[in-house]
Amino acid sequence: MTGTAGKTILHLIDTTGPGGAETVFISLLNKLEETEFRNVVVLRGEGWVADQVRSLGITPHTIDSKGSFNLGYIRTLRHILKSEQVDLIHAHLLGSNVYGALLALLCRTPMIATFHGAVDVAAGERFLRAKFSIIGWGASSIVCVSRRLQDELADRSPLPKHKLKLIYNGVNPERFSRGSTTALRAELGLPRDATLVVSVGNIRPAKGYEYLVDAAVKMAEVDTNTHFVVVGHQREVLFDKLKARIAAAPRQPNIHWLGFRKDVADVLKQADIFLLPSVSEGFSISTVEAMMAGVPVIATRSGGPEEIIVDGETGLLIPIKDPDAIVTAILNLKRTVLQKEVTERARKAAYDRFSLATMLQAYFGLYQSLTTR
Known part of the structure; x- marks a missing residue:
């Protein structure tokens, strides 16, 4: 990466536990550690993300950022940016995107904001329009992980359309x-010979697990040898309802219900069907991971899956x-x-479109363009 030698990136993320955005965050850091970029990480607390960051040989800064606009957090971030001589800010998820944009405006530093899904654009979010405006002013590029999310942000937010870029999340096929x-x-x-139908995702409202439960009840009447397996953190209130x-x-x-597992790849590889x-x-x-694992996929038409799956060719959309x-x-x-035909086409599609290498190439291109101006 000619021209980027010695450049430092400050990485911010809202959350501390495992999930899709967090996996992308760690994957980026892991590969960046193999390049000439230097990485500085700020987290909001201890947890899975902090453990993963340390496993890469990076000691994260931990700063409490409670509240919608925490001025003390901004002051501390500014101190870190100056002392670490940061050349670029990369933030993930709404809250960190806001703080990253404010920091970028204060310090005149280029900044990338990544939005990972509907949770980032929830209509009930306090001061949402103001937050979008700050991100629009401060971010140099705004990454969306799906076309639908990009279109939604372009249509119903004040974010500048020319700054919106599409980069699909990537998966390492070797795993x-x-x-x-x-x-x-x-x-x-x-x-x-039991049929395992595996679902991966933390228990939260958007995941629709109540419909999985109802389907499992119906399935028990027609096929007692089909078993549903759910991997993911179990939020107590929602799990009690289920x-x-x-x-x-x-x-x-x-x-x-398996709860959180560190061996998700091994669980997926033993699945007969992914739901x-x-x-x-x-x-x-997780849908891309299942495709790469050679597991046939059933996914709802819930936004992102329609961009991953071609119905009847690389999976089934319902x-x-x-x-x-x-x-x-x-x-x-x-x-x-049907299972054999679907899985063969799905694996090839996942390797071609959603590999970690493809995602990294796109982000590294942004890093290079923003740090060599």
Whole structure:
């Protein structure tokens, strides 16, 4: 990267736990550590992200930033930017995008803001228009991880359209080469021929897990050897509602809630079918991971999946909030011929369009253009 030697990037992100945006954040840092860029990381607390950052050999700065506009946080960020001689700011998610943009305006530093999905543009967010305006003024480039998100921001926000850029999130295909283990079935006490329908994603409203539960209840009436497996953090209030829904069902479904797992790649490689039941999705990293793992995908038409999956060719797209459609799609994908055709095309499409290398090339191009002016 000619002209970028010794350049320093300040990285900001809102959250501390695992998720799609956080995975992209760590992937970028991991690859940047192999380049001539120097990385400075500011986090808002301890957790999974901090552990991952340290595993890369980077010691993060931890600063509390409670409140909508925390002036003390800005002052501390400004001190770090000056002392570390930062050349570029890269922020992820709405809150960090706002603070990164303010910092960019104060210090006249180029800045990239990345939006990762609907959570970033929620209509109920306080002072949303003001926050968008600040980002629009301060950011040099505004990255959207899906075409739908880019169109939505262009249509209903004051963000400058000429600054909006599309970069799909990327996945490292090497992590998802197929294995032959049946350890998960043994762990769950299931027969070797049990059909595993795996979903990956933290339990939150946008993920639509109530419809997965209803589908599992219906599936229990027609196929008792199909088991639903859910990987992701279990938010207590929402998880309690899901458990109450199961308890009230006329027939107990085959659902296994695994909670947070570090071995998501291994879990995916043992799946027979991947299910994304979301009611709203910006871009689904787990869907791409399943495609790369050679697992046939069923995904709802919830936004991002329509840009990843071609219905009937690289997976099956179904309506949101439709348990019957989930059951029908699963039964269809249990047909060997369709499953083989879909998975082969899906793996190639995922490698070509959504690889980590493709994402990194796009971001590195932005880094280079903004630090060599």
